[in-house]
Amino acid sequence: MSAYEExxxxxxxxxxxxxxxxxxxxxxxxxxxxxxMRPYLxxxxxxxxxIDALQRQYAGRGVTLxxxxxxxxxxxxxxxxxxxxxxxxxxxPLSRAALETLAIIAYHQPSTRAEIEEVxxxxxxxxxxxxLMEAGWVRMRGRRRTPGRPVTYGTTDAFLDHFGLEAxxxxxxxxxxxxxxxxxxxxxxxxxxxxxxxxxLTDEEDPLDPDDLGDPESDDESxx
Amino acid sequence: MSAYEExxxxxxxxxxxxxxxxxxxxxxxxxxxxxxMRPYLxxxxxxxxxIDALQRQYAGRGVTLxxxxxxxxxxxxxxxxxxxxxxxxxxxPLSRAALETLAIIAYHQPSTRAEIEEVxxxxxxxxxxxxLMEAGWVRMRGRRRTPGRPVTYGTTDAFLDHFGLEAxxxxxxxxxxxxxxxxxxxxxxxxxxxxxxxxxLTDEEDPLDPDDLGDPESDDESxx
Amino acid sequence: MAETTDLWSQDLPERAEPDAVLHxxxxxxxxxxxxxxxxxxxxxxxxxxxxxxxxAEQYLAFIETVRKQRIEIAADYLVMAAWLAYLKSRLxxxxxxxDDEPSGEEMAALLQFRLARLEAMRDAAxxxxxxxxxxxxxxxxxxxxxxxxxxHALWEAxxxxxxxxxxxxxxxxxxxxxxxxxxxxxxxxxxxxxxxxLIGQSFEWISLDTYLAQYLAxxxxxxxxxxxxxSASLELVRLGQVELRQNAAFAPLMMRxxxxxxx
Numbered sequence: 001m002s003a004y005e006e007x008x009x010x011x012x013x014x015x016x017x018x019x020x021x022x023x024x025x026x027x028x029x030x031x032x033x034x035x036x037m038r039p040y041l042x043x044x045x046x047x048x049x050x051i052d053a054l055q056r057q058y059a060g061r062g063v064t065l066x067x068x069x070x071x072x073x074x075x076x077x078x079x080x081x082x083x084x085x086x087x088x089x090x091x092x093p094l095s096r097a098a099l100e101t102l103a104i105i106a107y108h109q110p111s112t113r114a115e116i117e118e119v120x121x122x123x124x125x126x127x128x129x130x131x132l133m134e135a136g137w138v139r140m141r142g143r144r145r146t147p148g149r150p151v152t153y154g155t156t157d158a159f160l161d162h163f164g165l166e167a168x169x170x171x172x173x174x175x176x177x178x179x180x181x182x183x184x185x186x187x188x189x190x191x192x193x194x195x196x197x198x199x200x201l202t203d204e205e206d207p208l209d210p211d212d213l214g215d216p217e218s219d220d221e222s223x224x
Numbered sequence: 225m226s227a228y229e230e231x232x233x234x235x236x237x238x239x240x241x242x243x244x245x246x247x248x249x250x251x252x253x254x255x256x257x258x259x260x261m262r263p264y265l266x267x268x269x270x271x272x273x274x275i276d277a278l279q280r281q282y283a284g285r286g287v288t289l290x291x292x293x294x295x296x297x298x299x300x301x302x303x304x305x306x307x308x309x310x311x312x313x314x315x316x317p318l319s320r321a322a323l324e325t326l327a328i329i330a331y332h333q334p335s336t337r338a339e340i341e342e343v344x345x346x347x348x349x350x351x352x353x354x355x356l357m358e359a360g361w362v363r364m365r366g367r368r369r370t371p372g373r374p375v376t377y378g379t380t381d382a383f384l385d386h387f388g389l390e391a392x393x394x395x396x397x398x399x400x401x402x403x404x405x406x407x408x409x410x411x412x413x414x415x416x417x418x419x420x421x422x423x424x425l426t427d428e429e430d431p432l433d434p435d436d437l438g439d440p441e442s443d444d445e446s447x448x
Numbered sequence: 449m450a451e452t453t454d455l456w457s458q459d460l461p462e463r464a465e466p467d468a469v470l471h472x473x474x475x476x477x478x479x480x481x482x483x484x485x486x487x488x489x490x491x492x493x494x495x496x497x498x499x500x501x502x503x504a505e506q507y508l509a510f511i512e513t514v515r516k517q518r519i520e521i522a523a524d525y526l527v528m529a530a531w532l533a534y535l536k537s538r539l540x541x542x543x544x545x546x547d548d549e550p551s552g553e554e555m556a557a558l559l560q561f562r563l564a565r566l567e568a569m570r571d572a573a574x575x576x577x578x579x580x581x582x583x584x585x586x587x588x589x590x591x592x593x594x595x596x597x598x599x600h601a602l603w604e605a606x607x608x609x610x611x612x613x614x615x616x617x618x619x620x621x622x623x624x625x626x627x628x629x630x631x632x633x634x635x636x637x638x639x640x641x642x643x644x645x646l647i648g649q650s651f652e653w654i655s656l657d658t659y660l661a662q663y664l665a666x667x668x669x670x671x672x673x674x675x676x677x678x679s680a681s682l683e684l685v686r687l688g689q690v691e692l693r694q695n696a697a698f699a700p701l702m703m704r705x706x707x708x709x710x711x
Binding site: 023026027028029030031073074075076083084085086087088089090091092093094096098099100102103104106107119120121131135137162163164165172177180182183184187188191193 | 587588589590591593594595596597598602603604605606607609610611612613614615616617618619620621622
């Protein structure tokens with residue numbers, strides 16, 4: 001092959017050395033030290049010249065030979081790295097816990113984590129609010145002006161969009177829920193379904209702190 | 225690069241296609257289906273011409289491009305085997321029974337458990353087919369359209385890869401065995417020798433039932 | 449396998465020694481065909497030229513020897529022995545013209561075929577293993593560059609599910625919000641006091657229902673009021689304070705202060 005011709009005197013031996021080097025570098029599970037390849041090569045092989053030749057053979061190809069410290073490895077050409085990343089969209093049903101949490105936030109917003117837990121009767125696992133925020137349906141609104149200043153949660157426009165609501169006031173009220181058979185008619189007279197608050201911030205809320213968006217959970221949990 | 229020059233009209237596009245194909249194949253441990261690469265290539269790219277060109281570029285090198293069924297992979301050159309040979313410490317050698325069963329399935333496929341037993345003259349112990357399926361070399365293909373509808377077994381692409389076969393027609397000695405009538409289930413004289421059939425399903429096979437994949441043995445044994 | 453081959457290179461009579469026989473467990477073979485194949489190889493000729501008759505006799509003799517040592521033999525071996533015995537008889541006895549059964553020659557050809565086929569598969573297996581194997585002779589990329597897949601979850605939920613979830617958990621919360629309804633029960637003593645007060649000094653026959661009218665109107669008190677005041681009225685009768693009368697079954701129960709009680 002033309003690629004091997006540069007080794008004037010012993011082209012066959014050098015070509016063989018190059019093949020072996022190539023195979024060793026390919027099959028190795030970690031970058032390979034030049035000296036580690038010597039036992040496989042012909043006596044007196046010029047390791048530097050060989051690796052240099054091999055690197056030039058792969059220059060501009062889809063795979064290139066790169067140096068990592070004193071070691072060498074084949075790597076996908078940098079401009080083709082996009083091939084190694086792939087975006088994939090899965091549809092998954094929302095868990096019951098997430099669905100219930102979302103429902104409470106929708107009706108009772110702005111609500112803190114503790115308030116959600118009070119309605120649910122169980123604590124919320126860390127992942128649940130994450131999922132809802134990742135889905136883009138729930139956002140942190142502000143902080144309640146009570147001791148501990150807990151974060152308040154509310155729904156987003158994407159929430160309205162996904163559930164086909166024009167406004168939060170479209171959420172069915174007590175009588176609608178009873179009419180649809182979702183609430184039994186035996187609920188006590190004191191039972192109320194709140195009217196969700198759709199505005200920016202209530203009188204009882206402060207804006208979020210500047211660093212709130214970093215890690216919502218840790219802040220929130222420290223207030224529990 | 226000179227290697228890309230053969231594509232007359234759009235050398236740059238083809239050069240890019242080749243680089244992408246090279247990168248995708250090089251990045252993967254397992255053989256890659258040709259069609260799976262299409263989304264990354266230019267519209268209307270000629271996959272066969274590209275893979276052919278790439279294979280020629282690597283011919284004679286230390287790493288070569290090999291076909292494995294409908295898939296392709298870079299593998300170290302076969303003639304370097306004595307240099308690179310590693311003792312396999314992590315895999316247990318196959319039992320004689322498993323080896324023979326594998327050979328029978330490879331050469332006779334699709335074959336039922338009863339047919340394998342007929343060739344070996346002994347019943348297959350429960351673990352034998354399991355071991356071969358766990359190794360990824362044997363798969364359930366379908367069901368034979370005979371009374372009892374026994375499951376049929378065949379080999380996988382991983383089998384081709386492991387044993388360095390481009391296709392089932394590469395099985396060593398296949399033609400001789402065919403000629404000698406030894407791949408038949410009947411005494412030679414008035415019979416047609418079936419080629420090992422790697423395709424989807426023969427005329428005599430039905431697709432697997434949905435629950436077949438759960439417990440391969442139980443179905444088959446009930447037909448014994 | 450090497451072990452059994454070695455044993456087979458000895459002469460058969462030596463196997464008669466108990467110790468030897470125990471090692472020649474037929475389980476060492478991969479079935480009767482395997483055993484036959486080993487025996488056929490001892491004839492050191494092409495499988496197509498072996499003497500099937502001699503092979504059959506050798507197999508039967510072997511099985512007989514093993515059985516004498518009372519070693520358990522798998523059914524496969526016995527089935528083969530029976531078949532070979534039949535084959536032997538077919539080969540030795542001339543065949544009638546009207547015999548539909550396969551001839552001895554056909555059976556012999558079948559046996560030869562099966563032995564040849566098994567041997568061919570055995571060869572094929574070793575030829576496969578002698579190829580350059582992946583991971584032993586040929587290698588895949590040692591440092592694959594995995595394709596990292598960024599997954600975007602598209603969560604599915606609809607308004608109905610949302611509302612049902614909300615209603616269900618709010619309703620779950622209800623029982624804790626108000627006290628358990630206390631059922632009013634008339635104790636017997638209370639019933640008696642109420643009855644005595646109602647009857648007063650009346651000597652008119654008046655039905656129990658009339659006395660209790662105001663209580664029976666309340667659905668949740670009706671049963672207990674009736675039951676307790678009836679019991680209480682029986683108590684009053686026993687004490688001789690009240691008289692009871694009923695004209696027919698299910699007719700109103702009439703009561704009055706007993707005459708002369710006041711006197």
